[in-house]
Amino acid sequence: MKFRYLPMTEQDREEMLKVIGVEKMDDLFADIPEKIRFKGELKLEEALDETSLVKEMSRLANKNIHIKEYPSFLGAGVYEHYIPSVVNHMLLRSEFYTAYTPYQPEISQGELQAIFEFQTMVCELTGMDIANSSMYDGPTALAEAAMMSAGHTKKKTILVSKTVHPEAREVLKTSAKGQNLTVVEVDEQNGVTDLEQLSTLYNDDVASVIVQYPNFFGNIEDLAAVEKIVHQGKALFIVSANPLSLGILQPPGRFGADVVVGDIQPFGIPTQLGGPHCGYFAVTKKLMRKVPGRLVGQTTDDKGKRGFVLTLQAREQHIRREKATSNICSNQALNALAASIALSALGKRGVKEIALQNIRKAHYAKEQLRKHNIEIVYDSPQFNEFVIRLPKAVRDVNKELLTHNIIGGYDLSRYYPEKEQLMLVAVTELRSKEEIDQFAAVLGGVK
Numbered sequence: 001m002k003f004r005y006l007p008m009t010e011q012d013r014e015e016m017l018k019v020i021g022v023e024k025m026d027d028l029f030a031d032i033p034e035k036i037r038f039k040g041e042l043k044l045e046e047a048l049d050e051t052s053l054v055k056e057m058s059r060l061a062n063k064n065i066h067i068k069e070y071p072s073f074l075g076a077g078v079y080e081h082y083i084p085s086v087v088n089h090m091l092l093r094s095e096f097y098t099a100y101t102p103y104q105p106e107i108s109q110g111e112l113q114a115i116f117e118f119q120t121m122v123c124e125l126t127g128m129d130i131a132n133s134s135m136y137d138g139p140t141a142l143a144e145a146a147m148m149s150a151g152h153t154k155k156k157t158i159l160v161s162k163t164v165h166p167e168a169r170e171v172l173k174t175s176a177k178g179q180n181l182t183v184v185e186v187d188e189q190n191g192v193t194d195l196e197q198l199s200t201l202y203n204d205d206v207a208s209v210i211v212q213y214p215n216f217f218g219n220i221e222d223l224a225a226v227e228k229i230v231h232q233g234k235a236l237f238i239v240s241a242n243p244l245s246l247g248i249l250q251p252p253g254r255f256g257a258d259v260v261v262g263d264i265q266p267f268g269i270p271t272q273l274g275g276p277h278c279g280y281f282a283v284t285k286k287l288m289r290k291v292p293g294r295l296v297g298q299t300t301d302d303k304g305k306r307g308f309v310l311t312l313q314a315r316e317q318h319i320r321r322e323k324a325t326s327n328i329c330s331n332q333a334l335n336a337l338a339a340s341i342a343l344s345a346l347g348k349r350g351v352k353e354i355a356l357q358n359i360r361k362a363h364y365a366k367e368q369l370r371k372h373n374i375e376i377v378y379d380s381p382q383f384n385e386f387v388i389r390l391p392k393a394v395r396d397v398n399k400e401l402l403t404h405n406i407i408g409g410y411d412l413s414r415y416y417p418e419k420e421q422l423m424l425v426a427v428t429e430l431r432s433k434e435e436i437d438q439f440a441a442v443l444g445g446v447k
Helices: 010-020 025-029 048-059 088-091 109-126 138-153 164-177 195-201 222-232 285-288 315-317 333-371 392-403 433-444
Strands: 155-161 182-186 204-212 236-240 261-265 279-283 297-300 306-310 387-390 422-428
Touching: 010 025, 109 279, 109 297, 109 306, 109 333, 138 155, 138 164, 138 236, 138 261, 138 285, 155 164, 155 195, 164 182, 182 195, 195 222, 204 297, 222 236, 222 279, 261 297, 279 285, 306 433, 333 387, 333 433, 392 422, 392 433
Parallel strands: 155 182, 155 204, 204 236, 236 261
Antiparallel strands: 261 279, 297 306, 387 422
């Protein structure tokens, strides 16, 4: 049989036509006027048998340049990190990868406990009181935080720093338009939020102020200084944070953040073409009942045994139309589980060690680049990303890097036209000394 997954024989076809009451296939199109029917054969290649098709698709796939073969210095929100092998061993168990929605706790205890553990670990990382069961991704989590701040404060203006990921800001603007909110962007100064302008723009109509930590340029924002400006009124302080960096940096909760959001992708989730990933959303206790999405709580059953349930929010909350607190009515349970397994496997010491390796290797990369006369643009404290200045357009440099089997950094001129020839470089724990040395040497030879 030519098509393994389409076992349609001539006998099957005749029986089908007989059941529906027609003599031949053309009768199925009798209602379409003859003059507009297509005559002839479509210009399509002839169908291949399964073996030939697999060979052809493999040939095409092998043309791809990917991080399994090339060292990558591309970050900008999606990062290549170590994933413990136990993640897939657990994740691919059928009771997890086929799980859907745990509305029935009596048959969903494993799924509910996994989500509960995820929430707990997010709280430990961020220094916050409560976290939900996950969001679709980091940018939508940020937008939901802004929408929640407007609903909570009854204010209409969102102040967001231009050092927040540009794609996240685009998602924010789209969500804000539907809620008739005003998004005002705060300029950056030397790679961090312009605090003077933030203070000037702040007024009684501000619902929230949003910054990123570390920010899009890799620099670490002064959260204590931002918090003083934000909390002079009733606005909420929202921080979008790289969760891995919180293994070594002080968590936003220590700086008085009201909401901490981000993408949990650095833990156990591959880059996988930019998604799907998994957003996290954590808040202080006072915002407990305003949190979008789902919350899993711990309780005891009628026999005193520990158990888990969806709590605080009825499903009806998500179908209340204009009265709903959020449009989010699901979560990324499987990816959240991947993050939970990775975090459990690494433990507190492992997370801290990987975070330290990111800092040290990024610092080493900067030293090597300076030796090759490459300018490091900002002098702010950084985690695992930094900006360099090149002698020509980044897109041209990246093409040159590919000829040396290296995936280069992010071209900042894509969203910041004034930053032409500036490349955002990411150095994670997976980059070796040899790879970093080669990267620096190739860039040093660019003219």
